[in-house]
Amino acid sequence: MRYLSIALAKGRLADKSIVYFESIGFDCTELKSSTRKLVLKDEKNKIKFFLVKPADVPTYVEYGAADMGIVGKDTIMEEGRRIYEVLNLGFSKCRMVVAGPAVLEGRLDQLNNKRVATKYPKVARDYFEHKRKESIEVIKLNGSVELAPLVGLSEVIVDIVETGTTLKENGLVILDKIADLSARLIVNRVSMKMESRRINRIIDGFRKELEEEGVIIGQDN
Numbered sequence: 001m002r003y004l005s006i007a008l009a010k011g012r013l014a015d016k017s018i019v020y021f022e023s024i025g026f027d028c029t030e031l032k033s034s035t036r037k038l039v040l041k042d043e044k045n046k047i048k049f050f051l052v053k054p055a056d057v058p059t060y061v062e063y064g065a066a067d068m069g070i071v072g073k074d075t076i077m078e079e080g081r082r083i084y085e086v087l088n089l090g091f092s093k094c095r096m097v098v099a100g101p102a103v104l105e106g107r108l109d110q111l112n113n114k115r116v117a118t119k120y121p122k123v124a125r126d127y128f129e130h131k132r133k134e135s136i137e138v139i140k141l142n143g144s145v146e147l148a149p150l151v152g153l154s155e156v157i158v159d160i161v162e163t164g165t166t167l168k169e170n171g172l173v174i175l176d177k178i179a180d181l182s183a184r185l186i187v188n189r190v191s192m193k194m195e196s197r198r199i200n201r202i203i204d205g206f207r208k209e210l211e212e213e214g215v216i217i218g219q220d221n
Contacts, residue, residue: 003046004198007066009054009075013183016091017070024205058083058186067191068199073181074160078120084192086203087185090210096123096178099167100149100156108175111155117141117148118158127158127178146170 008014008031018028030040031049040049052060057071058081069083074096076085098108098116114136118124121138128136139154146166148154156175161167167174185206187199 001046003041003048004068004195005048005050005066007057007060007069007071008049008051009057009069009071010051011054013054013070013072013092014051016183017089020089020206020209023209024202055079061186061188064188064190067188067195068202069186070183071186073179073184074120074123076184076186077126077179078122080122082189084187084189085184086187086192087206089183089185089206090213092181092183094160094162094181095174096120096158096181097161097174098127098156098158098176098178099146099161099172099174101171102173104156104175105173108156113137114156115139115154116156116158117145117154119145120158123178124158146172 008017014031018031021031022028026045026047027042028049030037030042033040038050040051041047042049050066054071054075055078057066057069058076058079060066061069061083062081070089072092076083077096100108104111114128114134116124116128116136117139119141121140124136124138128134139148141148145157145159147170148157149172150170157172158178160181161174164174185203192199
């Protein structure tokens with residue numbers, strides 16, 4: 001039996017994911033250790049885990065280097081990879097929003113030339129150009145995008161909001177919600193056919209855990 005490979009986003013997503021993998025009987029001892037090894041194994045269940053940057057998880061899964069992965073919905077939206085999104089895991093919840101100065105509340109449609117600062121250029125373009133049918137200039141930033149409207153770099157921003165505290169402290173408000181976000185389980189298209197029994201065992205195990213926790217399961221929520 002070959003190893004089933006699973007790519008996990010480094011950080012809090014991986015920490016929470018480990019809890020679920022252990023709950024369905026996987027050995028995550030190596031995964032929880034402080035080793036510098038890049039590939040971590042559960043020999044009994046023939047599982048290989050590897051930790052990568054969140055943006056890389058869908059890439060590994062699309063190309064089959066990983067059969068499965070766990071990553072945030074925001075990354076799936078931004079990367080646009082050809083993968084199966086099979087389960088909303090319900091943790092790491094937040095929102096993708098359009099935000100800006102309070103004076104723009106209810107006046108978003110009145111801005112003719114919108115400059116949008118964001119870490120998510122694809123998400124921003126898809127939202128404004130496809131949903132709102134508006135042309136925008138996207139300004140890609142890697143740091144705190146909340147600064148952009150404060151110094152005149154952009155009129156609005158597209159970013160992730162969890163509590164809204166940072167926006168409030170900087171005099172910004174949510175102007176529109178783009179999507180609800182949370183961790184998702186994704187699968188390579190070929191692997192779903194070739195390793196359906198083993199993959200479905202994981203999906204079903206996760207689904208059972210979620211149901212026991214009272215999590216409402218839905219792909220797009």
